[in-house]
Amino acid sequence: MKKQQFIYIVCLAALVSGCNIYKPYSRPEMDTKGLYRDPVSATDTLVSDTTNMGDLPWREVFTDPQLQSLIQLGLEQNTDLQTAILKVQEAEAGLMSARLAYTPSLNLAPQGGLSWYENHRRTWTWSAPIAASWEIDIFGKLLNAKRGAKAAVLQSQAYKQAVQTQVIAAVANYYYTLLMLDEQLAITENTSVLWKKTVETMRAMKEAGMVNEAAIVQSEANSYMIEASIPELKQQIREIENALSLILKEAPQQIERGSLKSQSFPAMMNAGVPVQLLSNRPDVKAAEMAFAGTFYNTNAARSAFYPSLSISGNFGWTNQLGSMVANPGKMIASALGSLTQPLFNKGANTARLRIAKAQQQEALLSFQQAILNAGSEVSNALCQYQSAEDKIVQRKKQINSLEKSVEYTQELLTLGTSTYLEVLTAQQSLLSAQLSNVSDQFDRIQAIVNLYNALGGGRNE
Structure with missing residues (x-):
């Protein structure tokens, strides 16, 4: 009799394990080959690196002392991050309840x-x-509930880390935007002073009979146009300061900051091997833990039949x-x-299992899409960085040529061999190129910030 009971127990255990009731979660196979696109390779394949920029502490990436103070303040006060921390506490309380269910x-x-x-x-x-x-707990009902609660804790922790990374990136992006606008405002104000001198020069040349009234009017119009762009830049600066203050959970205020030219960054711009996204990107980790939670919910739904x-x-x-x-x-x-x-539950157990299976497939699709999104963001950041580098090289050449053009046309105008329109055109082109050069420098910095964000930087601090 005892032998028969033992055989029954073995058969029952085999049946239960075959139904995945006790089977723990394991990460599904994901093909991450070619997840990144190389912006300079002809084969479009990024060579894998053993190092990862996302592993650097944020203080080593963003070395500006004033920016560091702002990021630290954001990590301490940001509303979204504080909410994420509370969600972690909620999930931990749920796990404690699931453990005490035994x-x-x-x-x-x-x-x-x-x-x-x-x-x-x-x-x-x-x-x-x-x-x-x-x-x-013979058939794993409480076991799967506990495992699901543990997955929920890991998901909430990953979500908190993702918000932390986003806060760091958002503060850095707003800060560097302010530096870009400051630089453009300085260039515009300096250009405005030069244009006013140009107007005075035109008036003196008119008295000497070298130019007509049209030259003076045209130069005045251009001077007024530049003057009009200054209030717009100041408005943008004020709005960015207000937006940054909001992230810091502070009243709108002036932001103390450095200059765009004084910024420095680590030389390492490696993306890391694609599989690192599975463990480094907090949002990918959160999506995976959401999938793990639905896996255990499906197991729990199966256990209801026993x-x-x-x-x-x-x-x-x-x-x-x-x-x-x-x-x-x-x-x-x-x-x-x-x-x-259970014998007849009006189809409730069957319906619950079908819903759990469908939710598990939905979570798997979200997990897969999160990986693809991560790869796309990294590829975009790498492309943005390479594009900005290329533009900066050519823009410097353009500015050098335009500076010479302004100088030459002014000399020729004095000699009477050039027209005032050529001088105005050269000066306008130089201003446009100088402002574009500042934008290019900002694009390069923003690419670094975006890449650091896309690689899950600052997640463990």
Whole structure:
């Protein structure tokens, strides 16, 4: 008989394991080959590196002391990050509850009553039992709930890390935007001063009979145009300061900052091997843990088709013994074991399993898409960096040529061999190139910030 029972237990265990009830989560196979595009390779394939820029602490990437102070303030006060931290605490509380589900539950339920009949004395009855119940996890219901809660904790932690990375990148991007606008404002103001001198020169040349009234009017119009662009730049600076203050959870205020020319960055611009995205990108990790949670939800839905075994009991004292009332009270104890096997639940268990399987497939698709999005963001950042580098090289050459053009045309105008329109055109082209050069420098810096963000930088700080 014992041998037959042992065979039944073995068969039952094999059946349960075959239904994946006790099977732990394992990461699905993901093809990450060619996840990044190389912006300079003819084969479009990025050579894998063993190092990863995302592994650098954010203080080593962003070395500006004023920016470091702003990032630190953002990590301490940002509303989204504080909310993410609270979500981690919520998930940890859920995990604690799932772990305690293995232990018996104890409840003290004292009761008392007073009764009497006509011409009879009053009778006081009472009981003070401690009720205990314990669900024995034979088919993995509690196990999968605990594993799912653990996945939820990991998901919330990854989400918190993702928000942290986004806060760092957002503060850095706003800060560098301010530096770009400061530089463009300085160039525009300096150009405005030069244009005013040009207008004065034109007036002096008119008196000498070298130019006509049209030259003066045209030069004045260009001077006013540059003057008009200064308030617009100041407005943009004020709006960016307000947006950055909002991220820092501060009232709108002026932001202390350095200059664009003084910024320096680490030379390492490696993206790392593609598979690192699976462990480094917090949002990818969060998507994976969401998938793991649905995996355990599916296991729990399967376990609902199997019997549940629970043991309950009571222990305490009472003075009510059936039709008798005994004073003082007597000790009472009882125990009960119950086995519940679902037979017909109006299709609820079947529907729950189908829903869980569908949700698991949805989470898998989201996980796969998160990996593709990560690869796309890294590719875009690398391309942006390479494009900015190329533009900066050519823009410097353009500015050098335009500076000579302005100088030559002014000299020729003085000699009377050039027209005022040529001078104005050369000056306008130089201003446009100088402003574009600042934008190119900002694009390169923004590419570094975006790459650091795309590689999950600052996640462990």
